[in-house]
Amino acid sequence: VIVPTAEGNRNAEGAVIAYTEDEVIASWVKRGLKHVRMLHTGDPxxxxxxxxxxxxxxxxxxxxxxxxxxxxxxxxxNTRTYREFHDVLARGGVIGGSSAGATIQGDYLVRGAVAGPQVMMTPEPNHERGFNFLRHTAIDQHINTRNRWDDLIPVIQKYPDLLGIGLSEVTAIVVHGDRFEVMGAWKVAIHDNTRVYQPWEKPYYVLSAGDVYNMKTRRIEKFGTGARAPARGGRGG
Known part of the structure; x- marks a missing residue:
């Protein structure tokens, strides 16, 4: 099931945006998927x-x-659709997404302000919560191409129990239970408030392709190809 809703419910003039299923699923059909559907509405x-x-x-x-x-x-x-998304996971299905489709999977919804994505923490209470597929997380994206490496810092300062995950473009995390593995060409920034950082370090570290991270214990369990062991105060940064 492909959900294009993040692309918008209404245009600048306020008219309802119509999505065509054939167009939405076309790239997935080209990848060989045979049973794929679009799911979209702007009406809760x-x-x-x-x-x-x-x-x-x-x-x-x-x-x-x-x-x-x-x-x-x-x-x-707060709809049946929201509950059915979680039911897909509960029965062993997979949920994924790109850009806004990645951020929605966290607990706290970064860049949720209607005013624009430059607002990291929305003043709108109804846009503060993501769909919590990854519990106790805040997920940002495009951190390499849009220089967003530091943008999760104030979020974790305000909500220190959250794990901040910053995703580069052409990079993904594949989650199984409490663990994920990094895939792709760039880096994933981990903002972990439980870790001690040196005064000269930024309060996050980076993971590379093949690294395996445990979100429950907040520990790197395996280093991927070419990854180096972290310095005493933390890795990367």
């Missing part, structure tokens, strides 16, 4: 109906496209 009342969630009840994977993450919240928070 529709998202709360049995008819709308029917494709999710037999789905084994959900993908959230990029855009603005608050659009996803506006459509699906």
């Amino acid at each position: 009342k529709v998202a709360d109906t049995d008819a709308f969630v029917e494709p999710l009840r037999t789905a084994n994977a959900v993908w959230f496209n990029g855009g603005r993450q608050w659009n996803i919240v506006d459509s699906y928070a």
Whole structure:
């Protein structure tokens, strides 16, 4: 099931944006998927109906496209659709996403302000919470191409129990239970408030492709190809 909702529910003139299923799923069909559907509505009342969630009840994977993450919240928070997303995970399915589709998977919703993605912590209470597929996390993206390496620092300062995960482009984490492995060409920044940093270090460290990280113990369990052991005060930064 492909969810394009982050791309927008209405255009600048306020008109409802119409999505065509063939266009939304085209790239996935080219990859060889044979049973793929689009799921989209801008109306939470529709998202709360049995008819709308029917494709999710037999789905084994959900993908959230990029855009603005608050659009996803506006459509699906506190609805049957939200619960069915979690049910996909509960029965062993997979949930993934890119850009806003990655951020929505965290607990705290970074860049959730309607005013724009430059606002790291929204003043809007209804846009503070993500969908919590990765519990106790705050997830940022595009950290390499948009120089966002430090942007999670104030979030973790305000919410020190959260684990901050900053994703570079062309880079992903593949999560199994409490662990994830880094895949891709760039780095993942880990903002961990339980770790002691030296005065000259920034309060995060980076993981590379092949590194395996335990989010529960907050420890690197395996270093990937080419990764070096961390210095005493922390790795990378």
